[in-house]
Amino acid sequence: MQQWGAERIDELTALVVASVPDDDLTADELLTACYDQPGVVLGDDDGTAVVALGVGRDADGVLVASLRLLAVHPDRRGSGLGSELLEEAERWASDRGAERLELGGVLPFALWPGVDPSSALVGVAARRGYVDRGELGSFAVPAGFRSDPPAGVAIRRAVRDDDVTAVTLAAASSWARRSDEIARALDHGTCHAAFATTPTDPDGVHGEVVGLGCHSVTRATWVGPLVVAPGARRRGVGHALLGQICRDLMIADFPAAEVHGVADPDIEAFLGAAGARPGRRYRVLARPLPA
Ligand SMILES: CC(C)(COP(=O)(O)OP(=O)(O)OC[C@H]1O[C@@H](n2cnc3c(N)ncnc32)[C@H](O)[C@@H]1OP(=O)(O)O)[C@@H](O)C(=O)NCCC(=O)NCCS
Numbered sequence: 670m671q672q673w674g675a676e677r678i679d680e681l682t683a684l685v686v687a688s689v690p691d692d693d694l695t696a697d698e699l700l701t702a703c704y705d706q707p708g709v710v711l712g713d714d715d716g717t718a719v720v721a722l723g724v725g726r727d728a729d730g731v732l733v734a735s736l737r738l739l740a741v742h743p744d745r746r747g748s749g750l751g752s753e754l755l756e757e758a759e760r761w762a763s764d765r766g767a768e769r770l771e772l773g774g775v776l777p778f779a780l781w782p783g784v785d786p787s788s789a790l791v792g793v794a795a796r797r798g799y800v801d802r803g804e805l806g807s808f809a810v811p812a813g814f815r816s817d818p819p820a821g822v823a824i825r826r827a828v829r830d831d832d833v834t835a836v837t838l839a840a841a842s843s844w845a846r847r848s849d850e851i852a853r854a855l856d857h858g859t860c861h862a863a864f865a866t867t868p869t870d871p872d873g874v875h876g877e878v879v880g881l882g883c884h885s886v887t888r889a890t891w892v893g894p895l896v897v898a899p900g901a902r903r904r905g906v907g908h909a910l911l912g913q914i915c916r917d918l919m920i921a922d923f924p925a926a927e928v929h930g931v932a933d934p935d936i937e938a939f940l941g942a943a944g945a946r947p948g949r950r951y952r953v954l955a956r957p958l959p960a
Pocket of ligand 1: 896897898903904905928934936938940
């Protein structure tokens with residue numbers, strides 16, 4: 670195995686397209702997920718198998734590794750390469766102090782939230798002692814969904830310098846774990862922000878940021894981060910932000926906004942109230958790593 674640098678992105682993209690054709694992954698999405706964050710891409714010499722992963726802190730502050738991608742060319746399947754790559758990934762993660770390796774989206778900029786139950790990776794992981802930690806759902810919100818913001822809240826795309834600064838500060842203080850993704854959305858122009866308004870500041874130019882709705886940060890059409898400050902919830906801010914995301918996607922000719930990695934029934938209720946349809950399910954598979 671050798672490290673594949675970003676200069677091999679075309680080779681990596683061709684391998685991923687051959688291995689997971691239904692996912693329509695682009696070179697841009699692979700660059701964002703595999704190279705823009707600290708981590709590693711390891712592949713074999715002849716370009717037929719690759720694994721990508723990174724390390725970071727999970728929601729509880731534990732140092733974990735997240736598998737971003739494991740692809741074996743269809744012509745080379747069944748020769749043990751998947752297991753070999755996973756073993757390499759575990760060694761790399763363990764050397765960096767990660768307590769567990771999770772297959773999928775525990776860290777930002779994931780390409781998948783978990784493992785597709787029909788994927789061959791499920792069997793490979795089971796043989797290597799991975800534990801099933803639960804299920805995640807995906808939902809598709811029709812791109813036609815819209816909702817007005819409640820009184821006292823103004824929503825606009827964060828592009829003006831002062832709005833970008835306000836969003837960046839709010840992200841750092843309230844949503845620090847998501848701040849890298851929010852920064853990326855600000856760069857891409859795909860971050861909508863909800864500002865508190867007052868009678869003397871009806872546009873919320875100086876208003877507190879009470880919510881953010883970002884999309885297409887790693888993968889086109891994927892929703893998130895979508896967050897509303899706890900004190901501003903259940904007033905329609907979340908739906909209004911989701912409506913703006915849907916509007917962007919409709920203009921770009923996508924049929925739906927996709928929400929992945931949902932495990933919380935409250936979030937399912939929020940999405941269901943926006944007309945979301947359930948889609949693919951994923952398993953959360955993880956293995957503790959030796960110290
Ligand atoms: C999910 C979240 C963005 C919703 O924001 P919000 O502003 O409270 O949502 P809205 O007020 O627009 O909710 C609209 C409808 O969704 C449903 N809903 C929202 N939150 C719900 C909850 N906790 N439980 C059940 N239903 C809920 C309700 O039908 C609600 O309408 P109602 O208040 O008139 O009953 C917010 O709870 C949040 O920031 N959660 C943490 C971050 C997160 O998990 N984001 C993932 C988003 S996909």
